[in-house]
Amino acid sequence: xxxxxxSPCPISSFLDLWGDRWTLIIxxxxxxxxxxxxxxxxxxxxxxxxxxxxxxxxxxxxxxxKRVQYSERPPRYEYHLTDKGKALRPxxxxxxxxxxxxxxDRWHTPDWFRExxxxxxxx
Amino acid sequence: xxxxxxSPCPISSFLDLWGDRWTLIIxxxxxxxxxxxxxxxxxxxxxxxxxxxxxxxxxxxxxxxKRVQYSERPPRYEYHLTDKGKALRPxxxxxxxxxxxxxxDRWHTPDWFRExxxxxxxx
DNA sequence: ACAGTAACTTTCAAATTGAAAGTTTGATTC
DNA sequence: GAATCAAACTTTCAATTTGAAAGTTACTGT
Numbered sequence: 001x002x003x004x005x006x007s008p009c010p011i012s013s014f015l016d017l018w019g020d021r022w023t024l025i026i027x028x029x030x031x032x033x034x035x036x037x038x039x040x041x042x043x044x045x046x047x048x049x050x051x052x053x054x055x056x057x058x059x060x061x062x063x064x065x066k067r068v069q070y071s072e073r074p075p076r077y078e079y080h081l082t083d084k085g086k087a088l089r090p091x092x093x094x095x096x097x098x099x100x101x102x103x104x105d106r107w108h109t110p111d112w113f114r115e116x117x118x119x120x121x122x123x
Numbered sequence: 124x125x126x127x128x129x130s131p132c133p134i135s136s137f138l139d140l141w142g143d144r145w146t147l148i149i150x151x152x153x154x155x156x157x158x159x160x161x162x163x164x165x166x167x168x169x170x171x172x173x174x175x176x177x178x179x180x181x182x183x184x185x186x187x188x189k190r191v192q193y194s195e196r197p198p199r200y201e202y203h204l205t206d207k208g209k210a211l212r213p214x215x216x217x218x219x220x221x222x223x224x225x226x227x228d229r230w231h232t233p234d235w236f237r238e239x240x241x242x243x244x245x246x
Numbered sequence: 247a248c249a250g251t252a253a254c255t256t257t258c259a260a261a262t263t264g265a266a267a268g269t270t271t272g273a274t275t276c
Numbered sequence: 277g278a279a280t281c282a283a284a285c286t287t288t289c290a291a292t293t294t295g296a297a298a299g300t301t302a303c304t305g306t
Contacts, residue, residue: 009230011147025138049253091214099134102207
């Protein structure tokens, strides 16, 4: 994915980084409390593994997630959101609001998500 | 562009519709007050005409914009945002906030945009 | 030895992007 | 009245991106 900036506009710059169909879905799942590749892969929308790997690399390079080893042997890694990543939550909430008000039959966004927490038991 | 829903989640549904690099830039320009194809095409980020035409059709089909004739001869059309389209402004403001807080050297979003207006003289 | 698990990587056909040039409908200028 | 201009698209096509499926690596557990 190209991530360089088309203009100094903060909106277009945001879209240069996050303007695709998968990245913010991954962020959503991480805000909910998912950390592992297999967990993220198994989400509701079925991100293809090739895209997930690609995006995790990008998230890491951009400082929105950190790759952390959680097992020595076998070597295994998980991802933690940084503050920069956690700061994306208001954008996702604004998107939710629009969808709930303008599309039919969408799930209602849980209060714990709107209030800044992860899923109960995951957080 | 595919626009069908991957799941009933309001966030993923939002991204099914608006998750690409151009659509929300077009919405931004329309919120600022641009209505004509040539105006939108000449924006800061240079949307390719083929993509712009494609997206305007999509915006129209999804009820976010309306195609309105403004000249009989020669026949000429412009686009007006509907309430559904205007309701996207808070999402763009949330994106702006994130970029201004987390990226370097971005433009500052004008107050009239944050306050729900178009560019002075355009609105 | 053999199956299982987690985190990826590879492959490749199909879909999307975007730069450039072309089309349509008429108004205006030479 | 022929040529130029203008606005709103449409077409073309090479290059990039997507995503389904299968494969790889580094182990653990039976």
